[in-house]
Amino acid sequence: MSQLHDMTVAYFQAAKDYFWQWAEEGEVIEWIKDGGTICYKTELLHDLSRINNHLPPPGPLLLVIAIGKPAPGPQAIQALLHQYVEDLFGDAIKGPHVIDVSREIEAEEMKVVITDFLALLRPLPGRYWKGADRELLLNTLFEHVETFLQGETAKEMLSICRRGAYDYVIAHGSSKDPLSTLKTDIGILQQILQRYPDTAALEEKLNAIVSPAPPVPALIEIPDDLPKPAQAENLLQILAEDNQTAPLALLTQRLIAALHLPMHTKGYSQTSFGGVSDITNKGNFDRLLLSELAHDNETLMVRLANNEALYLRREELPDNEPGQRFILVDKSIKLWGTPHLLEMAAALACTIDNKQHAEILPFALLGDRYEPMDLSSKAEIIASMQELSPALNSAKALSLFTETHILKGQQEYFLITGDELFHSVTFQQSFAALRRTDGFVITVNTDCQIQLYRYTAGHRKLLNTAKISMEMPKVRAKRTAVQRVHSAVDLPEFLKNHPLPLFIPYQLTNLNQSDSYFSKFAGSIAITKHRQLFFWPQKRKGARVITSNFPDAHGYFFGFDTEYLFILFQAKGAERLSLYQFKRSTLELTSIDVEHHESVGLIRRNGIMDVAFKPGTSSYGSFYVSFIGIGKVPNIVAVNTDSGEMTREPNVTIDMLKAMKDQYRENEQRHWQSFNTINSLKHLGINQKGNILVNKHELVFTGQDVQLVKAFNVGLHNSIHNTEQDVRLPDTRQTLSNYRWPDGSQAWFDPYRHMLHLRSSDKLVPEITLVLLVNQPTACWASDGATCGASYFRPDDQGNIEVLEPNVFHHVYIKPFIDIIQRHGTPAVI
CATH class of the missing domain: 3.40.50 (Rossmann fold)
Structure with a gap:
């Protein structure tokens, strides 16, 4: 074979006993463990042809392709690759006699990189594995991956492989060392993670390539005519x-x-398109009126010096593009x-x-x-x-x-x-x-x-x-309560209650397993990708929102006793551990300072290897944490959940830690109600029957329940995107979309809680909140405390709050809200 043919075979061949291999005589690529399909040869070649001007290593590319498929899923891929790393290092990790600590650390670091890479891609929307968005994702991830397989060489290699002349040779594993190949592929994943440390950074890059993101609503609006913002801002x-x-x-x-x-x-007035809108006494010489050039030189110079000369002003477009x-x-x-x-x-x-x-x-x-x-x-x-x-x-x-x-x-x-x-x-x-x-x-x-x-x-x-003077004024304003933050932002009444009057229809199946915890004794707790902390006190009820701004971390570890749930984590960018106590009876969340042992030192970024929780004999227990220090030195410590005190545990081994986890792990499966929720608002209006329409579903009240059911002949003519305004929730990264009807009535779409909040232009009509479920019994709440609908969303400890029949709730609250909008004019669509 020629050198180019040799390079083609070497590139497409898998290392012997590597995590992926060819099957079906070179037509299919599958996992080595269970033989499940990763992709077909045609799919791989198609993706490689769409990557600009070079060929990245096949291992990382196949990993990206696999994450975008519905099966086996990121969790199964992570478990498979972790097991492969352990098997590959073999006796260096699992040997009964001598353990090579450096190789054990190397294996753990590889597993951390794999976990971080899967966590980077897992939250991405499904569109990034289809069509043009798939091409954008692949080129963004592998844009800066260094390879000598570029330009015409890459095209020729793809052509050779596509012809299939060497399929038989490629289908058999090469003599390449699988460990060396794995180290190379892990290095590629590390390069990508350095450029995109989290999903938000990757999405920002992807969105910036397609089209600049819309400007974030300003929290403080500074009037142009003021030299500085007022103290009341x-x-x-x-x-x-x-x-x-x-x-x-x-x-x-x-x-x-x-x-x-x-x-x-720069504004559009500085560009060369558009017509002439006015005559001005300022401008460039090429825009002088022709009549000015008819003057003699001295007169023209005098008119220019005195700003008396006239210029053409170009027409400006209505709005400048946000920058x-x-x-x-x-x-x-x-x-x-x-x-x-x-x-x-x-x-x-x-x-x-x-x-x-x-x-x-x-x-x-x-x-x-x-x-x-x-x-x-x-x-x-x-x-x-x-x-x-x-x-x-x-x-x-x-x-x-x-x-x-x-x-x-x-x-x-x-x-x-x-x-x-x-x-x-x-x-x-x-x-x-x-x-x-x-x-x-x-x-x-x-x-x-x-x-x-x-x-x-x-x-x-x-x-x-x-x-600038650094001197502080002698008189200081008094401190005010935290509620001032909420009063400065126009929010729905529902969100001003703590705890919220209704439970949240969130599914644990949508959460990362490492970010959620279930116990048949203590209930369930989870941290969402939006940094919301949810708590399910019992099975047949929805979730309580404990906080919407929980610290961000690479992973969370949980434990419980008779009164508290405990959360241990290493915040992103931090070199220390953080510990929180959550009291289930009062819903109180408390931060506990972890007192690091002076001989332990700092923890590497994302350096936690394993954690086990051991309950105490009476109440409080301890977390046992295995981590890698700044100097790549492994440590095992215990953190007391009551005092936050950290102690070194030199006698505790990694095997003992795993045994501890197995001993206290609960095996009961999670049985939680599944929901079909509305996750984006495209249409909102009122139909001829006087019912609220959300997208293509109609809100219907009966004597037994309230539901959003499929509507026919919707007939909406206007799009809500023309009137959308974002409202930033204080101290969070969440924004609600705010809309207005012609009469002044408002609606807030809340995707974080799957709810719609309604406020009438008539201040005598209470505000209303709807839980946006489709084809299932849902619930409603009014700002005077009345509720109706499915008991799944209603707390049991409602006190004197009246639970109304759905048709009664409609007559008392929904119908007055709709009547006011319809009296203003039709169609009642935003």
């Missing part, structure tokens, strides 16, 4: 009322007033202290002073990497301020950002760093790629001096310079 006032964040709020106000951030994004604002904050060690506080105030000022309503995308430059930040709430701002890097500069992080984000069009950047660091040679080399695009640079120093530069096509201009 929501977010700044919340920061000002806390001693921990008050200096940041004050500095932010002073910076907004001092810097005068300009409108940067994106990237805020890059240098967190290196030389900027710790006062400069860092000024940097965060400048970043917050750039977030608030957002006249063009651009999408805000803040990032922290942390030495050799960059991480996204969230500046939308006090809790997120405090967390962002705690992110610091011991690196001397963040030039490498800036280079990684510019490699990942190529700014163009309606995108701008605000780079915030130290004055000396910015002018260093290393930093300027990293900044070279970014300076060619339009944006701003803000520099700070220890003397509280701030300078604002504007970069346009590589040219720099100093816009403003100021020296």
Whole structure:
């Protein structure tokens, strides 16, 4: 065979006894363990032909293809690959005599990478494994995977394989070492995870390629005619009322007033399309009226000098395309202290002073990497301020950002760093790629001096310079209750109750098994992908929402006693353990400080290997945790769930940990009611019979129950997307879509709780909340406390709250709501 043919065979052959293998004489690829099909040869070749200009290693590509199939599913794939890693390392891990600790650590690290990669792709919508979205996903994942199989060589290899001349040779395993091949494939997965550490980062990249995301609704609207935001503004006032964040709020106000951030994004009036809308006395010389050119030279010069000359003004389109604002904050060690506080105030000022309503995308430059930040709430701002890097500069992080984000069009950047660091040679080399695009640079120093530069096509201009006073005012406003956060946002009455008046129809089958826990004695608890903490107290009832902002982690570990449920985890980016107690009787959630043993040290990122919970003899128990420390040293510790005290357990082995897990694991299956819920709102209206229509389902009340049933001849003419407005829930990442009828009545679509909240324009009519189930008995709630419908959603401890018959509830609440809308005019559609 020629060299090209040899390369084709070597690329498509599987290593002997590898996790995937060819079958059916080279027409099918299947798992080595159970022989289940991964994909067909034609499917693999089709996917490879859609990857731009190169061939990635087949192992990681087959793993992506397998995740997109309904069977065997991510959990089964994870278990299969974990078992394969253990079998591959063999006696080095399971030997009865000598255990090679380094190889055991290597095997555990491989399993962690596999778990993280599956967790990265599992939450993606199913469309990313079909059609053009599938092509986009594959190219995004393998875009930066280095391979010499590129260009015409890759095309020729695909052509050779497609002809099938070497199918017999390819179908037999090669002599390649499976362990070496696995290490190579794991390295590819690590490269992808470094670029996309979580699903949100991957989806952001995918959406940015297809079309820029719509701008996030501004939490604080700054009037254009004010030099700085008023103290009463929501977010700044919340920061000002806390001693921990008050200096940041004050500095932010002073910076907004001092810097005068300009409108940067170009408007349509600067482009060459459109007609002429008006005549003005300002403009470019090429737009002078022809009558002006008829003057002699002296007269024309006088008219130009006195702004008397007339110009044509081009017609502007109604709205400018919303842009994106990237805020890059240098967190290196030389900027710790006062400069860092000024940097965060400048970043917050750039977030608030957002006249063009651009999408805000803040990032922290942390030495050799960059991480996204969230500046939308006090809790997120405090967390962002705690992110610091011991690196001397963040030039490498800036280079990684510019490699990942190529700014163009309606995108701008605000780079915030130290004055000396910015002018260093290393930093300027990293900044070279970014300076060619339009944006701003803000520099700070220890003397509280701030300078604002504007970069346009590589040219720099100093816009403003100021020296900011760090002195705090002597008189402080009094602290107010947390309820002020809710009063500042117009929310449905249903969401202002704690606990919520109705249970939630959420399915445990939709949750990651590692993020949920079931016990026939303690009930069930789960953390959703939206960081909601749900609790099911009993089988035949829905879920209680305990919190909508639970800390994010790679995985959670659970235990219980007679009174509490316990949750142990390592938050993303943290190097310590976190512990929460949940009291089932009062629904109280409490954080317990874990006192790390001084000899244990810090934990590597996602370094937990295994956890077992052992109940106490009376009440409190302990978590036994096996993890890898910063120095790649394995440790096993015990964490007391009462005190949070950590102790080293040198006598506990990994085998004992597994035996402990088996001893206290419950084997009862989970029997939870299954629901068909409405997950997106496309149409909302009122039909001729006077019933509410949600998408293609009609809300019907009878003497026994209330249901959303299939409707015929819907006849809706308008789309709700023209009137949609997002409402951000305080201290969460959740947004509700808000709509209005012509009379002023409102509706909120709540996808996180699968509910629809209704508010009439008549203030005498109570607000209504509907649980959006399809073809199943559902429930309703009114703001005066009345309920109706399925008992699954109603708490047993309702006190004096009256449960009405569904037809009575319709007559008292639903019909008045609909009548007011219909009296205003038809069709009653939004």
